[in-house]
Amino acid sequence: MKPCKRIEIVIEQTLERRLAERLDELGAPGYSVIHGVSGRGDRGLREADEVTGTFTNCIFLIACNDDAVVTRLVEGVRPILSRAGGICLVSEALWLRH
Amino acid sequence: MKPCKRIEIVIEQTLERRLAERLDELGAPGYSVIHGVSGRGDRGLREADEVTGTFTNCIFLIACNDDAVVTRLVEGVRPILSRAGGICLVSEALWLRH
Amino acid sequence: MKPCKRIEIVIEQTLERRLAERLDELGAPGYSVIHGVSGRGDRGLREADEVTGTFTNCIFLIACNDDAVVTRLVEGVRPILSRAGGICLVSEALWLRH
Amino acid sequence: MESLFLTNLASPPLLFFFLGAAAALLRSDLEIPAQVAKFLSLYLLFAIGFKGGVALSESTLDASVISVLAAAVGLACVVPVYAFYLLRLKLGAPDAAAIAATYGSISAVTFVTGTSYVDTQGLPWNGYLVAAMALMESPAIVIGILLYRLHGGQAGVATVAHGDGGDGRVDWGSLGREAFLNGSVFLILGSMLVGWFTGSAGMDQVKSVVKDPFIGLLCLFLLDMGIVAARRLGQLSRSAGAAGGQLPFLLGFALLVPLANAVLGALIGWQLGLGEGDALLLTILAASASYIAVPAAMRLALPEANPSLYLPMSLAVTFPFNLLIGIPLYHQLVIWLLSP
Amino acid sequence: MESLFLTNLASPPLLFFFLGAAAALLRSDLEIPAQVAKFLSLYLLFAIGFKGGVALSESTLDASVISVLAAAVGLACVVPVYAFYLLRLKLGAPDAAAIAATYGSISAVTFVTGTSYVDTQGLPWNGYLVAAMALMESPAIVIGILLYRLHGGQAGVATVAHGDGGDGRVDWGSLGREAFLNGSVFLILGSMLVGWFTGSAGMDQVKSVVKDPFIGLLCLFLLDMGIVAARRLGQLSRSAGAAGGQLPFLLGFALLVPLANAVLGALIGWQLGLGEGDALLLTILAASASYIAVPAAMRLALPEANPSLYLPMSLAVTFPFNLLIGIPLYHQLVIWLLSP
Amino acid sequence: MESLFLTNLASPPLLFFFLGAAAALLRSDLEIPAQVAKFLSLYLLFAIGFKGGVALSESTLDASVISVLAAAVGLACVVPVYAFYLLRLKLGAPDAAAIAATYGSISAVTFVTGTSYVDTQGLPWNGYLVAAMALMESPAIVIGILLYRLHGGQAGVATVAHGDGGDGRVDWGSLGREAFLNGSVFLILGSMLVGWFTGSAGMDQVKSVVKDPFIGLLCLFLLDMGIVAARRLGQLSRSAGAAGGQLPFLLGFALLVPLANAVLGALIGWQLGLGEGDALLLTILAASASYIAVPAAMRLALPEANPSLYLPMSLAVTFPFNLLIGIPLYHQLVIWLLSP
């Protein structure tokens, strides 16, 4: 088990592919994406009820044990979030090496 | 990045709307909801396999940087959980301000 | 509220039932499973787009307040992950007793 | 009589239900995806509602229709009351109330399977029975909650039961919404209205969705119901055990109360002079127990009732019993009552 | 004229749209699962595309067809321009551009409902109108972005608008992909190609999916659209309020611009000498506003535009208006223009 | 002969497969929602199973049928053995075993597309071929695992391979469940039983689900398969590269082994004196490789085998090859063999 950061990003479904490409560019070691997430935030209710994905969210989970990469990821997604909405949380965890 | 609490609540799908309304009343700054969650707990297996939502869970994720609100939220959802089942976890995180 | 560990496991959808049975055997107090998760890792892109579940992931979330059980769980899932891929993260949280 | 059972047995929907149950018991990973299963249930309500509405538009709404509807609602109000007091012999107020509501209400899928049985038998039936079904869904929910308030509302956990406000008062607004605006009740009633309004011209436009694929899609839905029912059976025995060895009582209830209700329904149908098909459908409605509308509403109105009791009882015991044995048995009963 | 409205009113798809809206307004929990709703929308595009392609394969592609397609594309290029300058009177460049693109493009579901209206009226129509629809989807997206770059690209947030690179340049590759390879555009065009290639022999193989259940499935899809539209209405008034009390302006826009576009469309149809059915469908296309293809593309190309403005305007105002009043009104207009 | 290819090319299911592939290659965001795609696959198994069962109920189960079924199972046992030793030339035991199982088993969707080809050609075929298909699904799974145990079970990771217990023993219970109670195997067999039991009376009740929309829904499913196959192609080349430059070998295998198996299948069909349609379907079965049942089972039984090899090989190479070229080629072969 080694220490790592857990980055969670809630973002609009329509931007999933773009964020994934950005994470690849920025050197994320991997990521997982949860789909069909609804929610409420500054831009009001998003009920995940609509066929375009415009009112649906997804959640990215990124485990990263390199702090330099973590900083790069966070700074790299910041402009996307400030333009398109969403949130980003960073927390501590231990990563099981198998 | 500012410190915040991450509240996670696993609750039955049928109670999603009610919990969301309660969170609004209690002043949650926002929340995200993951759907179609299965699980096992004190009340046995819940296989997310059934059309009423009675045996399906959802997960609420709430980021909140005001500790007074966190306390209010936790106390406010406690009676729902003790009557209807489910769990609530609170952990530390950093919230990216964008 | 009592301290506990939050274990998160990302694993292939096809192995969901097997992991759940393993967790039961190992004495997990409960778990929640998020479905339809896509992602990228050492084994490349998994787009959750395919009918067998072979390229789809799920996420297990386990709250456990007994450290001995946590160790047993982590050691018990390690061989599954090393053979089938996936990741396991452990973090700290508080568990609301209701 | 034997032949009624055999015809019933050879019906694809029934066989797919048991195929699903077999899959679950053998622990196959066969599963209908949850969102599609949900959609199939909505489809069945949509189709049966529309068909009923069109049939209504073609019949005249006279006094005899009104009396059938009134009798149906009356039945749906009486059953939960007697069931509640019966259940209180062994169970606490929340569980008794929830199970009583479950058996007082009806199962749209049982009704739908009944209509396909009646059609296969070549018996005519009237569209207003769909209206009767829709009207029978909700009253038991309200009555169950009322009985609970009357008999248990004062104690313990119950004081924070409604509206979560801890003040022990019923939130009638949301109770009404859960009883009458429940998605499945709303969809049946709404589709019935649309069918009634657009009549046979409307039917011509949608019949290749509403009519033709009905039995085939019912097969696929029942395949899923079979899987789910078999999974829940084990849960029932565990939960009933945990609740103090009530399994025999609950199984007895789940088999005998539908029979009693069927007798009530058949007697009403006979008294009102209904035809064979109509009387049989009313009997099936009476005998059926809800496993979609009521459980969803009960989780909101009465979360302290254990869904591992009421849901498996109706879905995994009463429903297959009605499908396999009940429907032909009730048919026999109706034939016998109506024969001169 | 009155009778056109009444016929329209008695159509099941329209009534299910309003049933869905009623469910949402009454806060029923009725809901079509998201993945199924998405699939129903794909089905409608697949079916209308295939039908159009088969119809194309049976007609001759002569100069008159080309001129209709050219006029349709022309319309889809002109509308966003005038709409943008109109909107700039009250809104910032991003919102003006996104709304202009929304109204310059078309709504496939409105078109599809229009074809079922036209069929119900017994009017013949030509397959190339499906091609016109497909061609009208994308240009407005590109023009909307261009207008935005011309009029707002220099300021503030906008400098990091495209490609997220912060360099203020348009990423034409991904813009083109979002405009022309958008899933819904691609599926209509592709199905049209397959239909055109396989012709009536292909239609024989798939007609019980592509034709027969079309209106019934449209009912179920519109039920969902009604639910979603009613939910979004409230959002529109909140967002428009927050944007500085623009609600009356936006509502006026959402009702009057479609009317103006309808007049343009009808005039073009008349000038080109189209038949009643074709002219009506072209008018409906002109009047319709996108709520599937364009919103999805706008979120990628112009994330600073507020989707709580453009999506509810087209889905919750213009769409029901066209369904309920627009289609029969445009029909009246077309009859009046074409009558000698 | 050319005309067989052209007829095949003009079939909507095939064209929708390539439309989906084009969407993925052009990076369109077109996608069938996962749960619906899964349901469509279940639908196809349900429908083909039911049809086969009804056909069985109408034919007599004589010695010739038994010998076809036995030959089919024999083929499904022999193919994985020779394939395994061929693959071991270049690959480790786990990958060799998994790929051998994949090619020893069959693809229900290829079979289903084959039946629609055979129907389009106006050739009659017998229901017991569905039984043959169902019986050919599982043996290769068991044989693949046995070969792996025989040839690699002693080394490294493999010692904790089964039952995760680290004791190196095969868990026959769960292996059997994965091979024979696999959801797709179970659904075909079960639907076949129901079809066989209810016969043509059952078919009358469900034919507007089981028969009429079959090809149209196959189009939508193949659209999705095309998208997925094109996405996986890139993965295959990356993984095969990582596995030591095995891409040419694996591509050759994925194209030539099906051809060899087709010849085996056609010879058997000819020896057993089958009619043209039956012999062609048996040939198609032999040539097809599993991408639903086997991959799911392999992930459980042999997780160290790399799914980025065996899944893309069967889904993205062999499947489109069979669809586009294989089926008409095998038809030609069968015509040539059967011609006097």
Ligand SMILES: Nc1ncnc2c1ncn2[C@@H]1O[C@H](COP(=O)(O)O)[C@@H](O)[C@H]1O
């Ligand atoms: N405080 C929060 N906690 C959890 N999720 C949030 C929070 N704020 C926003 N979100 C999620 O992020 C999405 C977009 O947020 P926003 O851009 O603020 O509207 C919302 O729909 C929620 O799903």
Ligand SMILES: Nc1ncnc2c1ncn2[C@@H]1O[C@H](COP(=O)(O)O)[C@@H](O)[C@H]1O
């Ligand atoms: N220890 C746990 N870890 C993670 N999830 C849990 C745990 N206990 C319960 N849950 C989730 O909460 C749901 C309801 O729990 P319960 O009311 O204890 O049956 C379960 O179905 C699980 O999804």
Ligand SMILES: Nc1ncnc2c1ncn2[C@@H]1O[C@H](COP(=O)(O)O)[C@@H](O)[C@H]1O
């Ligand atoms: N660093 C990471 N952060 C989050 N999820 C990951 C990470 N690495 C792998 N995963 C998830 O685990 C799955 C399997 O990983 P792997 O076995 O490495 O291919 C991936 O498809 C992702 O969903």
Ligand code: NA
């Ligand atoms: Na009842």
Ligand code: NA
């Ligand atoms: Na327009």
Ligand code: NA
């Ligand atoms: Na094969």
